[in-house]
Amino acid sequence: MNASGFAVRDLSVVLGRGKRAAHVVRGVSWSVEAGRTLGVVGESGSGKSMTVLAAAGLLPSPAAVTGSALLGGRDLLTLSARELEGVRGRKLAFVFQDPMTSLNPLLTVERQITEGIEEHLGATRRAARDRARELLATVGIPDPDRRLDAYPHQLSGGMRQRVMIAIALSCGPDVLVADEPTTALDVTTQAQILDLVRERQERTGMAVVWISHDLAVVGGLADDVVVMYGGQVVEQAPAETLHGSPLHPYTRGLLGARPLLGARRAQLTAIPGTPPDPRQLPPGCVFFDRCPVQGDPRCETEVPELLEVGTRHYARTFCPEDDR
Amino acid sequence: MSSEPDPGTARDTPSVPLLDVRNLRVRFPGPREGRRLSWVHAVEDVSFAIDRGRTLGLVGESGSGKSTVGNVLTRLVTPTSGTVRLDGQDVLAARGARARELRRRIAMVFQDPYASLDPRRTAGATVREPMDVHRTHSGRAERNRRVAELLDLVGLVKETAARYPHELSGGQRQRVSVARALAADPDLIVLDESTASLDVSVQAQILNLLRQLQDELGLTYLFISHDLAAVEHVSHRVVVMYLGRLMESGDTDELYARPAHPYTQALMSAVPDADPAAERDRERILLGGDPPSPLDPPSGCVFRTRCPMALDACADPVPRVAVADDHTAWCLRTEDALSPERLRGLVH
Numbered sequence: 238m239n240a241s242g243f244a245v246r247d248l249s250v251v252l253g254r255g256k257r258a259a260h261v262v263r264g265v266s267w268s269v270e271a272g273r274t275l276g277v278v279g280e281s282g283s284g285k286s287m288t289v290l291a292a293a294g295l296l297p298s299p300a301a302v303t304g305s306a307l308l309g310g311r312d313l314l315t316l317s318a319r320e321l322e323g324v325r326g327r328k329l330a331f332v333f334q335d336p337m338t339s340l341n342p343l344l345t346v347e348r349q350i351t352e353g354i355e356e357h358l359g360a361t362r363r364a365a366r367d368r369a370r371e372l373l374a375t376v377g378i379p380d381p382d383r384r385l386d387a388y389p390h391q392l393s394g395g396m397r398q399r400v401m402i403a404i405a406l407s408c409g410p411d412v413l414v415a416d417e418p419t420t421a422l423d424v425t426t427q428a429q430i431l432d433l434v435r436e437r438q439e440r441t442g443m444a445v446v447w448i449s450h451d452l453a454v455v456g457g458l459a460d461d462v463v464v465m466y467g468g469q470v471v472e473q474a475p476a477e478t479l480h481g482s483p484l485h486p487y488t489r490g491l492l493g494a495r496p497l498l499g500a501r502r503a504q505l506t507a508i509p510g511t512p513p514d515p516r517q518l519p520p521g522c523v524f525f526d527r528c529p530v531q532g533d534p535r536c537e538t539e540v541p542e543l544l545e546v547g548t549r550h551y552a553r554t555f556c557p558e559d560d561r
Numbered sequence: 562m563s564s565e566p567d568p569g570t571a572r573d574t575p576s577v578p579l580l581d582v583r584n585l586r587v588r589f590p591g592p593r594e595g596r597r598l599s600w601v602h603a604v605e606d607v608s609f610a611i612d613r614g615r616t617l618g619l620v621g622e623s624g625s626g627k628s629t630v631g632n633v634l635t636r637l638v639t640p641t642s643g644t645v646r647l648d649g650q651d652v653l654a655a656r657g658a659r660a661r662e663l664r665r666r667i668a669m670v671f672q673d674p675y676a677s678l679d680p681r682r683t684a685g686a687t688v689r690e691p692m693d694v695h696r697t698h699s700g701r702a703e704r705n706r707r708v709a710e711l712l713d714l715v716g717l718v719k720e721t722a723a724r725y726p727h728e729l730s731g732g733q734r735q736r737v738s739v740a741r742a743l744a745a746d747p748d749l750i751v752l753d754e755s756t757a758s759l760d761v762s763v764q765a766q767i768l769n770l771l772r773q774l775q776d777e778l779g780l781t782y783l784f785i786s787h788d789l790a791a792v793e794h795v796s797h798r799v800v801v802m803y804l805g806r807l808m809e810s811g812d813t814d815e816l817y818a819r820p821a822h823p824y825t826q827a828l829m830s831a832v833p834d835a836d837p838a839a840e841r842d843r844e845r846i847l848l849g850g851d852p853p854s855p856l857d858p859p860s861g862c863v864f865r866t867r868c869p870m871a872l873d874a875c876a877d878p879v880p881r882v883a884v885a886d887d888h889t890a891w892c893l894r895t896e897d898a899l900s901p902e903r904l905r906g907l908v909h
Contacts, residue, residue, distance in 0.1 A: 280760040281731075379850065393851045394623070423622035423787060425848045428831035432847060450760060453833040457840025476837040494765035496794035498832050499817060504772075505794070507765035511730045 241309065242444050243329070243412040244268030248304035250284070250291045250468075252515075259515040261287045263468040264304070269461070271411065274438065274445040276459030276476065278452050278491070282512050284468040285448050289414050293329060294321045308412065327357040330405035334417040336397035340389040346373070347385035350404050357408045372403040376433060395426035399433070406437060413438075416448045431458060452491055456480060461549070464488050467513045467523035470543055474550040484546055484557040486530045522555065532556040577649045578610035579781050580634070580749055585643035587629050587805075591856045601855045603629045604640070605805045611749070611798075616775065616782040618796030618813065620789060620828070624852055626805040627785045631751045634783065635669045636660075647749065665695045668742035672754035674734030678726040684737045685722030688712065691745040711740040715770060732763035739770065743778075753785045768795060789832050793817050798887070801825050804852055804863040811888030820907065821882070821890040823898050824864045830907055844906030862892065870894045 250262035262284040269275035279285040290296050292306035292313055306313040309328055313321065325331075333339045341349060350372060351365035360368065366385070373381035376399040389397055398418060405413055415434065419427035435458065438445055449455050455462055455476070462479045464472040464487065472485040483489045493506035510527040519525055521537040528536070533555035535541070543553040585607045591599035604626040611617040621627040632638040634645060634652075645652040652663050668691070671677040678687055688708045691697070698704045709719045715736040726734055735755065742750050752771070756764040772795060774780055786792050792799060793813060800810040801822065809822040820826045823846075830846040848867045853859055859866050865875040875893055882895040892898065 280762060395851060424789070424831040425622060425827055426851075427833075428845060428847060431833070432845075451833075452761075453835040456835040456837050457833055459837075480836050491761060492835065494762045495835070496765075496768070496788075496790040497835070498790045498793060498829065501794060501814075505765035505769055507769050508762035509766070511732065511763070 241411045241442075242268060242270040242273075243446065244307045245288060245292050246305045246307065248288055248291060248302070248306065250287050250296065251301040252296075252299065254299075257516060260518060261468050261515045262291060265465070265468075265470055266304075267461075267463050267470065267473065268307075269412070269444045269446055271444050272438065272442045273461070274447055274459045276455030276462040277446060277448045277465060278450070278455055278462060279465035280450055280512060282515065283465040284515075285465045286416050287468075288465075289331075289416065289446060289448065293325055293331070293414075294318070295325075323357070326353045326410075327408045328410055329412045329414065330408070330410035332398070332401045332405050332413065332415045332418040334420050336394065336401045336421075337389065339401060340397060342389050344388075345385065346387050346389070346392075346400050349400070350407055353404065353407050368407065369403070372407055373400070375406070375437070376400075376403045377429070378403075394422055395429065398422060398426075398430055402430070402433065402437075406441075409441065410443055412444045412446065414446045414448070417450065419454065420450070427454070434458075451495070452480075453495065464491070467518065468515060469523055469553060470551070471524065471554070472552045473543070474547070478547065478550050482547075482550075484550070484552040485524075485554045486528050486556060486558065487524045489558065490527075490529070522553075524554075528556070530556040530558065576613075577646075579613040579648060580611040580783070581644075581646040581649075582610065582630070582634075583608045583644045583646075585630065585633060585645070586641045587626070587633065587638060588641045599856050602805050602858050603855060604633075605858075607643075607802070607805070607807055609800050609807075609810060611781055611783060613748070613781055614775070614779045615797040616784050616795050618792035618799040619783060619785045619802065620787065620792050620799060621802035622787055622828075622852070624804065624855060625802040627802050628753055629805075630802075631669070631753045631783060631785050634667055634749070634751055636664060661695065665691070665697070665745045666748045667751065668745065668747035668749070669751045669753065670735070670738045670742045670755045673758050674731055674738050675726070675758075677738060678734055680726050682725070683722060684712070684717075684724050684726070684729065684740075687737060688722070688740045688744055691741060695745045697745045707744070708740075711743055712737075714743065714774070715740045716766075730763075731759050732766055735759060735763075735767050736770065739767070739774070743774070747780075749781045749783065751783045751785065754787070755784075756791060757786065757788065764791070771795060789828055801828070804855060804858055806863050807891055808864065809888075809890045809892075811884065812886075815885055815888045819884065819888070819899060819904065821884045821888065821895045821899050822864075822892045823868050823870045823894060825890075826898060826903070826907055827869075846907075868894075870897060 246266050248265045252259045265288050277285045291302045347369050350369040354360045354365040354368050370381045378384050378399050419430050459476050462476050463470050466487050472488045490508040508527050521539055522541055525536050535555050541553050541555050543551050546552045585604055587604040589601040591601045619627045633640050655663050685708050688711055689704050692704045698707050712719055712721050717736050756767050784795050796813050799813050799816050801808045803824050808824045827846045827848050834840040853866050861876040862879045865871040879891045882890045884890055
């Protein structure tokens with residue numbers, strides 16, 4: 238990893254204590270370099286968002302976080318709260334799913350964008366306003382002068398998300414973490430936002446971590462994809478490899494479960510059951526009780542290692558399948 | 562264009578369609594401008610029909626009016642004008658016992674199983690409620706037997722009847738919602754984004770369940786969704802709406818193979834492809850900006866302000882173009898939209 242990339246190493250998160258302890262992230266490692274995009278895919282409760290929230294020190298204090306989170310040669314987990322504040326928004330910026338709850342309803346668009354610029358870059362009010370106007374134009378908001386004085390409720394969902402992106406880009410971050418930023422948006426608006434992030438990345442060379450429950454959204458965007466399940470990375474590969482020859486039964490299940498445009502299937506291969514409870518994880522493979530393969534006696538008793546199965550391709554399974 | 566029979570009815574079925582919606586118009590009062598009242602044009606002149614045992618997909622984005630159409634069918638919204646017929650009977654004009662009976666025959670499954678189930682009622686009580694209201698099954702014992710049967714039908718163990726919503730997963734909750742919708746033996750089920758809030762793997766479970774129930778019980782569905790791929794998967798016919806108007810309608814295979822309206826084409830091109838190679842090679846039709854306000858919709862074609870193919874003439878009344886036997890587009894540019902060069906980068 239070069240100095241401007243972002244990596245987590247053996248990151249674990251435990252919420253609560255004793256019998257109620259929930260192991261929501263278990264030994265997750267991944268990295269993304271400047272100018273590249275990492276897609277992190279998983280369903281609700283897979284730990285995909287927890288990983289980055291923990292890395293950025295955004296989890297409430299009862300959370301026990303171990304491992305490391307490397308950004309610009311520093312381990313974020315060793316920084317003080319004050320030092321972290323200098324990193325978040327400046328080097329590491331976030332865009333979350335719901336722009337209505339992430340924006341402050343009482344502040345104008347201008348104030349929400351200028352706040353970070355003044356705080357992190359020490360810009361004057363006037364310079365910050367000019368920069369905010371520029372940013373709004375950059376993210377494709379028409380008539381930026383008028384929009385600076387608008388409140389969030391006066392904007393459409395797509396525009397609010399563009400404002401969120403403007404805020405995230407305001408201090409020229411090295412890493413942009415996009416946590417399901419298009420899930421609440423219409424498909425045509427989603428296409429606009431994907432396009433915008435791609436274009437900004439090409440210009441600025443920032444690294445992007447794109448978190449989604451949908452492999453398809455990540456497919457065309459990411460260079461590498463990490464698939465998470467039950468708090469663990471179960472498969473990791475370059476995007477083409479993951480789509481062309483997925484090896485983990487869960488990844489294959491995800492690909493088969495989604496209806497695809499232009500490919501009507503008689504039956505979708507639904508994955509039966511529900512994800513495991515992070516307070517009562519099984520002793521063996523975390524996917525065991527929903528797995529259609531269960532092809533090895535160790536599945537039920539032993540946790541499989543994340544093994545290299547091909548070029549930059551890793552899978553955590555006793556039952557790799559590649560007959561796709 | 563309004564008085565012709567709609568292409569919603571497949572031509573070779575001589576019988577009356579189960580559901581026949583004609584010239585539906587819904588206007589909500591908007592903010593006052595001085596002394597003038599303004600109106601939100603939520604649904605304008607929408608007609609479609611669904612044959613018994615079939616699924617009609619109703620596709621649109623936020624503000625397209627698709628949910629308002631569903632809410633009219635379930636009598637949650639009273640339309641400004643238009644007719645809704647179920648088996649030939651006027652649903653909107655019916656009163657008293659006949660209205661209740663028609664209401665029984667149209668059930669609904671909502672989007673969010675976290676919000677649409679009463680947190681203080683057990684799953685069993687929730688599923689039994691329509692039977693209590695419509696008195697479809699006499700006696701407590703008979704209703705409870707029916708609850709167990711319905712839970713089994715949607716793939717839940719009978720012990721689920723005693724559970725409260727917070728004890729159930731999202732997928733289980735949505736199965737409870739489906740069981741409730743089935744409770745009073747409806748003919749038509751309106752599914753409004755019923756799989757949108759579920760995880761992909763669970764979404765597939767529910768889509769498969771809906772299809773299996775249709776095969777077993779001969780149900781008719783109106784499947785309202787913004788997800789083009791899910792709609793293609795479950796629907797026999799499709800209707801595309803934008804800003805309250807019909808843009809295109811037709812047989813699913815035909816419409817997805819030859820989308821004839823620039824809006825449908827933009828929608829299809831916006832759906833991400835899981836295959837990175839395919840995604841990179843695709844031609845994308847990016848729409849600029851946001852839809853116009855339904856308080857003051859554009860004249861002529863309402864899509865023309867964002868349409869990449871719009872001409873000056875698109876401000877005039879929109880022609881209705883028969884693309885194929887069961888395929889209609891409301892667009893002046895249909896012929897050019899169907900050019901092979903345009904379709905090549907678009908159809909999967």
